[in-house]
Amino acid sequence: MTTTTADTAQALNTGLPTQSIDSGRVAALVTQLLIELGEDPTRAGLTDTPNRVAAWWQAFLSPDKSAVATCFPESQLSGQLVIVGGMSVWSLCEHHMLPMNLQVTAGYVPDGEVVGLSKFGRIAQHFAGRLQVQERFTQQFAEHLTGLIGREDVAVAVRGLHLCMSMRGVRMEEARTTTVHTGGRFASDPVLTQQFLTLAAVQQHTA
Numbered sequence: 184m185t186t187t188t189a190d191t192a193q194a195l196n197t198g199l200p201t202q203s204i205d206s207g208r209v210a211a212l213v214t215q216l217l218i219e220l221g222e223d224p225t226r227a228g229l230t231d232t233p234n235r236v237a238a239w240w241q242a243f244l245s246p247d248k249s250a251v252a253t254c255f256p257e258s259q260l261s262g263q264l265v266i267v268g269g270m271s272v273w274s275l276c277e278h279h280m281l282p283m284n285l286q287v288t289a290g291y292v293p294d295g296e297v298v299g300l301s302k303f304g305r306i307a308q309h310f311a312g313r314l315q316v317q318e319r320f321t322q323q324f325a326e327h328l329t330g331l332i333g334r335e336d337v338a339v340a341v342r343g344l345h346l347c348m349s350m351r352g353v354r355m356e357e358a359r360t361t362t363v364h365t366g367g368r369f370a371s372d373p374v375l376t377q378q379f380l381t382l383a384a385v386q387q388h389t390a
């Protein structure tokens with residue numbers, strides 16, 4: 184990989200609410216929630232809980248804004264299928280505000296330049312740090328990668344474990360949800376699509 188200069192860099196489009204969190208207010212609301220749930224927020228185990236919860240929300244909703252994905256010129260690699268897997272991020276389901284673990288595999292076909300490998304995980308982290316649904320996460324990740332490489336030849340597969348399925352309602356602890364986005368050649372070339380899906384399945388079962 185040529186690592187001369189960051190020739191192409193694209194700042195992450197956050198799509199997040201711009202207003203910052205009032206941590207004191209969030210902590211006060213958590214105290215109120217504890218009371219409503221029949222707890223005594225002054226008991227020893229709970230005294231710092233509202234502040235901890237507020238700090239956690241602050242961190243969760245403030246992904247690294249300096250995360251910039253970089254492309255490197257690499258003419259020799261054009262046409263080769265690149266797959267990056269084994270990325271695991273935690274997000275929060277927006278329907279229940281319960282955690283979901285997303286295992287992400289991304290593929291693209293370089294044409295003159297390659298994306299810095301370490302950036303894929305940061306992109307995943309970025310779009311996970313908000314109230315989400317797996318389908319939208321998959322779409323946002325794919326759109327961001329598409330914008331980054333400037334072409335539609337992008338595929339993204341996400342395998343999700345949703346605690347809202349595992350610990351409430353039907354309690355299907357082994358249930359996993361898979362979402363797949365394919366664009367450009369990945370959508371039109373069945374061989375390429377199959378290659379990606381096969382490799383994604385291997386990556387996600389060993390991750």
Ligand SMILES: [Zn+2]
Nearest residue numbers: 276278279347
């Ligand atoms: Zn849910």
